[in-house]
Amino acid sequence: MLDVIERLLQLQDRDRNLLQVQEALRRIPTEREELRLRLESAQKALESAKHQVMHLESERKRLELEVVQKQQQIEKYSLQQYQTKKNEEYRAIGHEISLCKQAVTDLEDTELDVMEKIESGQRQVAAAQRHAAETQRTVEGRLGDLAGRETELQAQLRQLEEDRTALAGAIDPGALARYERLLKSKGGNVLVGIQHGVCGGCHMQLSRQTVVDCQAEKEIVSCSNCGRILYFTPDMDVSLVE
Ligand SMILES: [Zn+2]
Structure with a gap:
């Protein structure tokens, strides 16, 4: 084999390794970003589950308040009914009272539904919390591995570049220039x-x-x-x- 071909093959071998290491280094920021997004999505799911429960709890408070208002209304009507002397008015107030009582029953039914939803929402919050904590542990571990790999790849890159400079220095400049031009268009x-x-x-x-x-x-x-x-x-x- 021609000596220059032999040297160029060694250089090409080094360049192939260099390209692999450079490609692996280029992928690292993307991998880091994917991990960050994974953690962000787990945290968002937790926030959203918490928000849902908060929303249901304020709905429950609103219903309770409405029940209290209806009961106060019933007391007011009862007093009016007690004080009236007119039969017609007595009956009309009685009708209002039964409407209020029905409203209270409906409100309490709705409140029970909301309470069930709160319970299931709290289970979802607990599950989302576990998932977010687990994701955080995994992501932190992987980020650590990634940092280690990056350092290792950078050391490999420096070594390969040194080797390459030494190898290229021993090749006829004309042949080297021809090789370099092709390297740009054909890769390794x-x-x-x-x-x-x-x-x-x-x-x-x-x-x-x-x-x-x-x-x-x-x-x-x-x-x-x-x-x-x-x-x-x-x-x-x-x-x-x-
Ligand atoms: Zn060809």
Whole structure:
């Protein structure tokens, strides 16, 4: 194998690792944001459950107050009824009293419904509280892991960059520039092998001359279709697919 190809393959190996580490580092803020949103959603669910119970409790107080007002009204009517001398007025007040009593019964029924809803709402608050606490523990743990991973990846990144600088320094500048240009457009797949006379990058059929030039190992050979640098190792099957 050409010495420059061998060096470029080492560089490509380092660059592939670099790309992986950079990608892993890029994902970290998203992962952090997902965790933050998960915690926020659990806390919002708890707030909403609490709010629901508070709303029901104020509804219950309102109903109780209304019952008290109706009962005071009944007392007032009873006094008026006691004091009246007219039969017609006595009957009319009696009718008002029975309306008030019916209203009190209805209000008390509604209040019972609301009390049941409060009980079930309180169970929901307790469940939401447990869930929020559990989520907080999980999220804090994961954020800790994530910070650890970030530090580790940054150390790997620095090491890989140092290695890369050293490797790149030992490569012919012309070949390096050619490689760097391809790295920008093709990512970590610049040097590719030949299998069955096909480019390992774009999978297009290579000309017989290209394959022969590559096997000769005298100069850097590129795929005429995608421009990637081709290399050959004895284990590769270069026989053309006819
Ligand atoms: Zn190609």
